Amino acid sequence: MPCTTILVGKKASYDGSTLIARNDDSGAGSYTPKRFVKVRADQQPAVYKTALSHLRIELPSDPMGYTAMPNVIKGEGIWGACGINEANVAMTATETITSNERVLGLDPLVRWQDPEEDRLLHFPEEYLTDESGAADDSDCSKEDKPAPGGLGEEDFVILTLPYIHSAREGVERLGALLEKYGTYEMNGIAFSDTDEIWWMETIGGHHWIARRVPDDAYVAMPNQFGMDYFDIEDALGEGADYLCSKDLKEFIDRGHLDLSMGEDAFNPRDAFGSHDDADHVYNTPRAWYIERYLNPGSFVWEGEDADFRPDSDDIPWCLIPEKKITVEDIKYLLGSHFQGTPYDPYGSYGDSLMRGAYRSIGVNRTDFMACLQLRPYMDKAPGIEWIAFGSGVFNAFVPMYTDIDDTPSYLKDTPAEVSTDSLYWNNRLIAALTNAAYGKSLNHIERYRLKVQSEGRRLINIYDEKIAGAPSEQVVRQLCEKANQEIADMARRETAAVLDKVLYEASNIMKNAYARSDA
Numbered sequence: 001m002p003c004t005t006i007l008v009g010k011k012a013s014y015d016g017s018t019l020i021a022r023n024d025d026s027g028a029g030s031y032t033p034k035r036f037v038k039v040r041a042d043q044q045p046a047v048y049k050t051a052l053s054h055l056r057i058e059l060p061s062d063p064m065g066y067t068a069m070p071n072v073i074k075g076e077g078i079w080g081a082c083g084i085n086e087a088n089v090a091m092t093a094t095e096t097i098t099s100n101e102r103v104l105g106l107d108p109l110v111r112w113q114d115p116e117e118d119r120l121l122h123f124p125e126e127y128l129t130d131e132s133g134a135a136d137d138s139d140c141s142k143e144d145k146p147a148p149g150g151l152g153e154e155d156f157v158i159l160t161l162p163y164i165h166s167a168r169e170g171v172e173r174l175g176a177l178l179e180k181y182g183t184y185e186m187n188g189i190a191f192s193d194t195d196e197i198w199w200m201e202t203i204g205g206h207h208w209i210a211r212r213v214p215d216d217a218y219v220a221m222p223n224q225f226g227m228d229y230f231d232i233e234d235a236l237g238e239g240a241d242y243l244c245s246k247d248l249k250e251f252i253d254r255g256h257l258d259l260s261m262g263e264d265a266f267n268p269r270d271a272f273g274s275h276d277d278a279d280h281v282y283n284t285p286r287a288w289y290i291e292r293y294l295n296p297g298s299f300v301w302e303g304e305d306a307d308f309r310p311d312s313d314d315i316p317w318c319l320i321p322e323k324k325i326t327v328e329d330i331k332y333l334l335g336s337h338f339q340g341t342p343y344d345p346y347g348s349y350g351d352s353l354m355r356g357a358y359r360s361i362g363v364n365r366t367d368f369m370a371c372l373q374l375r376p377y378m379d380k381a382p383g384i385e386w387i388a389f390g391s392g393v394f395n396a397f398v399p400m401y402t403d404i405d406d407t408p409s410y411l412k413d414t415p416a417e418v419s420t421d422s423l424y425w426n427n428r429l430i431a432a433l434t435n436a437a438y439g440k441s442l443n444h445i446e447r448y449r450l451k452v453q454s455e456g457r458r459l460i461n462i463y464d465e466k467i468a469g470a471p472s473e474q475v476v477r478q479l480c481e482k483a484n485q486e487i488a489d490m491a492r493r494e495t496a497a498v499l500d501k502v503l504y505e506a507s508n509i510m511k512n513a514y515a516r517s518d519a
Contacts, residue, residue, distance in 0.1 A: 034414065
């Protein structure tokens with residue numbers, strides 16, 4: 001899926017938290033309703049069946065509960081997207097990334113294959129794979145045997161998050177699954193705990209690399225292979241800051257993938273990634289805008305003598321920011337549309353031909369935005385999941401505790417049909433109406449965002465104090481759920497109020513408007 005990811009190390013964040021955040025965007029011309037749920041340990045299956053690749057995988061017997069953002073409409077799998085588990089480990093999956101012909105020719109993606117196309121829709125139960133992942137071909141000839149595909153975005157959260165107790169464990173578990181089953185797409189995955197953030201990128205069908213995000217740095221990731229430095233010796237040795245698939249060095253040598261000259265450091269972006277013309281419109285401008293915002297004085301970002309431009313291939317994967325980064329910074333960036341540049345599709349100045357020239361970060365087809373915050377100073381309930389549905393240009397972050405047994409209905413019970421009883425659908429409606437009357441309605445959105453996020457922080461501050469003094473884990477969960485409900489009720493009131501305002505503004509500029517009244 002087309003998305004944007006921002007990762008912030010604990011020494012680069014405003015309060016010492018690790019922050020991993022991502023927009024989850026649908027493909028062009030589509031919109032995927034989402035909901036915020038808590039999956040209890042007893043709801044986790046013993047055997048998992050993939051929807052798109054027809055695999056069956058036996059799962060460990062000791063899952064933990066975790067939050068997730070699954071699809072509402074069934075048919076293509078769960079797509080858990082992101083969450084925090086009961087060991088306070090967070091995961092977001094995935095950022096769809098890129099590759100190149102040399103990699104894919106050496107280690108092809110593991111795609112579902114069936115000699116009869118109609119079997120995709122009418123797939124006999126006896127042809128499903130067994131728990132080991134091997135195809136059951138007892139009732140079909142070699143020529144007719146369907147070949148199961150690999151794993152993908154629909155699967156990663158449910159296969160990984162319930163079983164890991166650290167960010168590093170997340171990389172190790174998912175890496176083992178990738179090496180065994182492979183993947184049918186290119187993926188970027190983030191894991192975090194209160195101490196570390198790890199970023200993982202898949203390479204071809206079965207290979208992968210992962211790097212620990214420096215504590216004092218942030219990462220900007222559009223839909224492109226990101227890492228621009230990798231220490232293979234550390235990855236295959238001590239593994240202090242780098243990890244990889246076991247045969248990565250041989251894989252690189254066999255495919256002549258290392259493009260470095262002489263003593264130059266190995267650059268995985270050059271070896272495994274893409275530098276297509278499409279990247280310069282779709283991907284690199286997003287990294288450029290994020291780093292321009294967080295490091296405005298570190299480089300020259302515009303003009304003929306710019307260090308980095310929107311179409312630069314060498315925009316750094318990570319940087320030390322000029323000031324510490326807040327949740328609000330992340331919300332602004334993930335909902336941005338290149339404000340303050342000639343490329344803003346809503347711009348009213350400059351060369352009109354350049355407006356919308358590049359793919360914005362905050363687009364119309366964002367399904368949700370989430371920032372997973374793990375706070376080291378909170379011994380109890382350190383996890384906060386900041387959630388916004390719909391286009392990030394027109395919504396607000398709503399904070400939710402994750403040490404819970406259930407989530408509020410307003411965020412959980414998203415129906416497949418449009419409904420004003422759901423935060424997801426309300427945010428979709430607000431976005432479309434505000435877009436239609438942008439100049440008139442933007443101030444309503446700004447006030448809405450300030451009110452919801454300020455009140456959300458106020459309530460978190462109040463409940464943090466209560467939680468700190470709670471006598472038991474049961475009381476902590478009760479307080480977290482009470483706080484979440486109070487925050488959801490507040491968000492519902494404020495969302496209804498702003499929907500009323502933007503509906504009024506959009507109604508006033510309808511083509512059939514007429515000034516004279518009947519009387």
